[in-house]
Amino acid sequence: MNRKALFPGSFDPFTKGHEAIVHKSLTLFDEVIIGIGFNASKTYYFPIEKRIEHIKSLFKNTPGVRVLTYSKLTVEFAKENNAFHIIRGLRDGKDFDYEKSIALMNKDLNEQIETVFLLTDNIYGAINSTIVREIHKNEGGIEKFVTNSHLL
Amino acid sequence: MNRKALFPGSFDPFTKGHEAIVHKSLTLFDEVIIGIGFNASKTYYFPIEKRIEHIKSLFKNTPGVRVLTYSKLTVEFAKENNAFHIIRGLRDGKDFDYEKSIALMNKDLNEQIETVFLLTDNIYGAINSTIVREIHKNEGGIEKFVTNSHLL
Amino acid sequence: MNRKALFPGSFDPFTKGHEAIVHKSLTLFDEVIIGIGFNASKTYYFPIEKRIEHIKSLFKNTPGVRVLTYSKLTVEFAKENNAFHIIRGLRDGKDFDYEKSIALMNKDLNEQIETVFLLTDNIYGAINSTIVREIHKNEGGIEKFVTNSHLL
Amino acid sequence: MNRKALFPGSFDPFTKGHEAIVHKSLTLFDEVIIGIGFNASKTYYFPIEKRIEHIKSLFKNTPGVRVLTYSKLTVEFAKENNAFHIIRGLRDGKDFDYEKSIALMNKDLNEQIETVFLLTDNIYGAINSTIVREIHKNEGGIEKFVTNSHLL
């Protein structure tokens, strides 16, 4: 059985925490699609081209990982790609309460699609794209939190 | 004793979860005012006229429910309408921590006004106006989450 | 309409926080039954007779309050007494996650019975029967947390 | 690749919520071991023989599920059985905070072993072995929460 999963997010930017989740997912799935959600009405901090290039560079030698962008409902993008599992990383109880709402809505929209939660390892537990952007805005270095951050 | 309550919100949109809370409230109160808070400086997704029309359609045959809009402090609107209880639905612990802050502030502003929390039933637990808007923006169908959604 | 509610608990002991919840409930219900759950296989700290006597003393001049004991399922005791609402006080998000599980199970057992949550006011927010017992065991005074504590 | 996972617990009793987690796990793993943890110093409500018999009956026609008991560290039992993923169901943020501690300790004890969290579906969200035992003790029916509950 070929098991395929979607790891969706805006990845603005893609942190070491996200990176670890992808590596963990590869022990569960044969193929992991990193889906960069793109919403015309939203403002992003790092340009989409940079984010794609950055994420691709991180997995160029990792078989089983594909990087795609999408601008439709996550469940529809998942289904189109025959990915019946959605992967989400969790850091704390507050995270979970939020992710649970989305996972249940996704299930209501397409009951074939299941969300799988993996733990953001303790060492990456503090990494949070919002705070990374804040550090970058304030001209702090983000290389501790983002691999190959010079590509962004 | 005539017991009257206010169920305030922006209801952008009014979901099946909100609908169930109103029906539960009618076992506790003789009259339930659905108060659509309107704030000139905020941007809403569904136009206010549509939201009023939609909510009114849902309760046109339900005695004891009124639909009003307001643009002042919730506690003042409640008092003006002789509603001494405010109703809020709860889904999870995160929700409660947020609602608790508001309930306590409201009590500080007018100590006669008490907040009553009802459980958003499991079957509607995932419904969340924010996510419903997101689905609508991405052209997904929202009829599973909103009764008579064609009115919006 | 005569609205009756059950406020169940082991009340070991009945704190000022519980007391405030009963007074708030009387603005919603015509009758509030304080139901002291008694389970033969559990060990209690304060004897049941003391707890009954203590709670009765607190409401002897408050019309609409009855104090009863029961040793069956809470929903069955509620139904037997024609009380279709169960009252619970909430202090924080952790409380809510726990109470929610019980409320949903109760609803599964009898769908006519709804749980109503009221906020344990900030001034009583720290009161917790477990900690009150701990203070009592360590010979600390509990009169700040329990009205008429000499009756226990 | 043959993917094997361990679903550990005391399952006292094994609820419809647990049952749904096993079925979800089978979309991720080729084999799921239901591991009934047995600790000589603990007291259980339902006898171990009944629990084994009950769980086996539920999966007798489901290929890929094995039911075993163990009385050592969960990570050691997992390793012995070549199961490198541990499955846990989550209902709310409080659950997650607890499960996270155990998952991180397990990872410290054996870094090859990863915990995978699946959502306890809304319809089973209220099911909790502790409450089910409480209902059973009070002579309430548990058949709504436990399939084939007569076997217990």
Add this chain to the structure above:
Amino acid sequence: MNRKALFPGSFDPFTKGHEAIVHKSLTLFDEVIIGIGFNASKTYYFPIEKRIEHIKSLFKNTPGVRVLTYSKLTVEFAKENNAFHIIRGLRDGKDFDYEKSIALMNKDLNEQIETVFLLTDNIYGAINSTIVREIHKNEGGIEKFVTNSHLL
């Protein structure tokens, strides 16, 4: 040893809850710097000059308190001022999950800097700058939540 701490925030506005945290901090530290973070790309509700003037007025007779503004990373501002502890007030579990992420990131950026959490006292527990702004926008009085609110 001269112990110095930074209490950072946007303080839009500085509430009685913040005020109490500063007084508690003075039992731990010889000097407390109230650092008003200023970010050119953000919009604030109360003008920065008003906020500075307001906070200074509150502590004009309290030795050991200084009021400064900054527009760089909090950890860098702390270090520049030889403040090796950052103070944060906590109200509930949701607050903590958020503050924890920031504290851990700050520690990653500068491991000499430790965050100290103090409890926002129950009496101020409901005060929240966001809700205070909302009340002010709706022309409600904020003097219960903000000392000398006429200065804003």
Add this chain to the structure above:
Amino acid sequence: MNRKALFPGSFDPFTKGHEAIVHKSLTLFDEVIIGIGFNASKTYYFPIEKRIEHIKSLFKNTPGVRVLTYSKLTVEFAKENNAFHIIRGLRDGKDFDYEKSIALMNKDLNEQIETVFLLTDNIYGAINSTIVREIHKNEGGIEKFVTNSHLL
């Protein structure tokens, strides 16, 4: 000013997480008393003598740390020792909700005594005495979680 704090707990056993909290506390206080609470009616896993010996060994070369046992109310023990701050480590939101109740009760019992919360560092975040005991009972090694664990 001589600042003294109490770090209370049952420390059954004293983990690397507790150890780190003591070291952090020494940047805030001139003296830290590790108070091992002893309650005749409770059962402990590691004998009190072993726990005392173990903790003393860890700090024998650290000035400013004393190890004491007590069997009265924590706030009274603190006051007796002129320690006006109580130190607690926090891992997650659930922890905080629990610690907050105790801190507020302690404040009600003695308003001079303030609780200071420090973050259990990410690297020790999973360490939890309950789980460490569980591992020990199941004959797993605990040396990763407890310094000098052979002394226990």
